[in-house]
Amino acid sequence: MSNAQSTADVAVVGLGRVGLPLALSFADRGLRTIGVDNDPTRLGAVREKTMPFQETGAQEVLERVHASGRLELSDRVAEAANARHIVLTLGTPSFSHIEIDMRDIRSALDDLLGVLAPGHALTLRSTVAPGTTEFVAGYLAKHRGFTIGEEVFVAHAPERIAAGRFLEEIDTLPCIIGGVGPRSGEVVGELFGVFGAPIVQTTPVQAELAKIWANILRYTNFALPNLLMMDCERYEANVFEVIDLINRDYPRGGIAKPGFTAGTCLRKDFAFSEERSNAPGMLLAVSRVNESVPLFLVEGIKRRVGALNDRRVAVLGLAFKAGTDDERDSLAHKLIRLLERELADVVAHDPHVPTPTASFTEAIKDADVVVVATDHAEFREPEALAAIARQAKQDCLVVDPWNCWGAGQVFAYASELAALSTSA
Ligand SMILES: NC(=O)c1ccc[n+]([C@@H]2O[C@H](COP(=O)([O-])OP(=O)(O)OC[C@H]3O[C@@H](n4cnc5c(N)ncnc54)[C@H](O)[C@@H]3O)[C@@H](O)[C@H]2O)c1
Structure with a gap:
């Protein structure tokens, strides 16, 4: 032929x-x-x-x-x-x-x-x-x-x-x-x-x-719980409890969980639609919600521990999502840039990515704040939380938008988290 x-x-x-x-x-x-x-x-x-x-x-x-x-x-x-x-x-x-x-x-x-x-x-x-x-x-x-x-x-x-x-x-x-x-x-x-x-x-x-549009759906699907997480902070509500109230035995529920939503595909594909959109700005707003999660976390940390100048902050995870070594367009890097602009001493650990990082122990040792930026399976282990409680500073603030340990707190102190955790 x-x-x-x-x-x-x-x-x-x-x-x-x-x-x-x-x-x-x-x-x-x-x-x-x-x-x-x-x-x-x-x-x-x-x-x-x-x-x-x-x-x-x-x-x-x-x-x-x-x-x-x-x-x-x-x-x-x-x-x-x-x-x-x-x-x-x-x-x-x-x-x-x-x-x-x-x-x-x-x-x-x-x-x-x-x-x-x-x-x-x-x-x-x-x-x-x-x-x-x-x-x-x-x-x-x-x-x-x-x-x-x-x-x-x-x-x-x-x-x-x-x-x-x-x-x-x-x-x-x-x-x-x-x-x-x-x-x-x-x-x-x-x-x-x-x-x-x-x-x-x-x-x-x-x-x-x-x-x-399959990617836009996913990107939007995660923007909603991220926006809810920010609203909950404003109203002093617990986002995980509200999500449970929405979803529990409710046939029209189904809201996803908050987290860092990015990566090379989701972030750019909305732009291809926005290019000639019939509702200009709608998808940009979705993007802005996901993109503002790192800033929301940094502001939340500052509200709890004060200025970050010279504070030691451990960032767990650099990959854009769990279980991958792909760092492209990861919000973890944006989080680190924002923390560095607060003059914090940032130490990152990721067991998957090619970028050299500190070991888990080095990262959490004497940390004032630990942020779970990627919900890798390694971080979900109860032992990871127990190690943070032992090796980070006594009043270390743990930031876990993924609810890795089932404690249901975006911001909590390590000792409090260990007591609340369902996985510990
Ligand atoms: N990564 C994913 O999970 C995923 C999933 C679905 C769709 N996509 C889409 O698939 C496409 C590829 O994504 P990717 O993540 O594999 O990209 P990538 O950047 O990993 O791969 C592109 C490859 O093309 C090579 N390349 C670039 N210009 C070239 C040229 N002129 N000649 C020969 N080789 C060249 C690069 O060296 C690179 O190895 C994108 O459109 C992406 O949106 C990606």
Whole structure:
């Protein structure tokens, strides 16, 4: 069917947190796969059979795929055209202008323009602003004259898997495919069909909206308990008790728990919708709630312990969420910046992230304040709270918006918390 000279079945461009597990999974399913990345360190790690980041089970698959010889690596995007299917898994951040930053996608498209041939299928796996898939199709039609959906195929197949769950969910999560023109959906559906998960065909813009709005829903869902946490402080109410009152045996309850809500996806995806929103400002307000949680905590600490100048503050967790080593767009870093602006002596500990941190014991020793910024499983252990009660200052303030130890207090003194804790 194809004029594209295929020496591989699929090429994945961008071996990041989405692209690398996907490339490994294609190769593991028997597809001859080309992995492309322009970062030599990343390529070097994969060549050396070392996962460059944590992803459950991926190290084992990497070793298996290496042994199979089915994964070829390249630093040249144009080499992706050696495969019939090209999947783009490049980063799509947002500019500070509330606008998608498409520079990586544009650059890859320009590298591919001259080498694409009839028969090629280009899939956008990255999260993109509504209309981007049609833009990509239009770009190829404009510059190469292809009839999209008949000669060359373009589709959006958004990545919806949460970090850490890739291998668990790739076989089961319905795969949304929005193809341009008559046959793009069908052609790209054949590729993703190797995983055996249900394929759901739709239009490109509906696929784009479904992905972005799933993230907006999550981001908003966590903004509400965060706003409630701030309101409770104003009214001297306990947020965990109010949440229990809302949810307990109530069929229309279901409010989530407060915490640090951020990470590279949730924070930027609202911007893609805000770009052309019918309710300008609504999603920005949601963002502002989540973004103000670190300041709310710092103000709450100051109200209880006074000025933070020369006070020792332990920050537990730098990752943007529990169980990951991903620090991108983490509010823990914002918290640290705010604490440092109060001239506090900040000591951070995180058992997962690549950034070097103090040990748990070093961080909590003689601390005036301990803030749980990420609810890693290690911090939820009763022993972690017991160690804080023993080793931090006697009147140490513990700040736990996650309710890690079941004590139901955002701000409490260590001794008080240990007595209240259900897990101790
Ligand atoms: N991380 C997640 O959990 C997640 C989940 C769902 C969707 N997404 C979306 O998937 C996309 C990718 O996210 P990610 O977290 O994997 O990003 P990432 O930054 O981890 O990966 C992007 C990779 O592309 C490489 N790259 C950049 N420009 C390149 C170029 N011109 N040529 C070749 N390689 C290039 C980078 O070196 C990097 O390895 C984004 O649109 C993101 O919103 C991410």
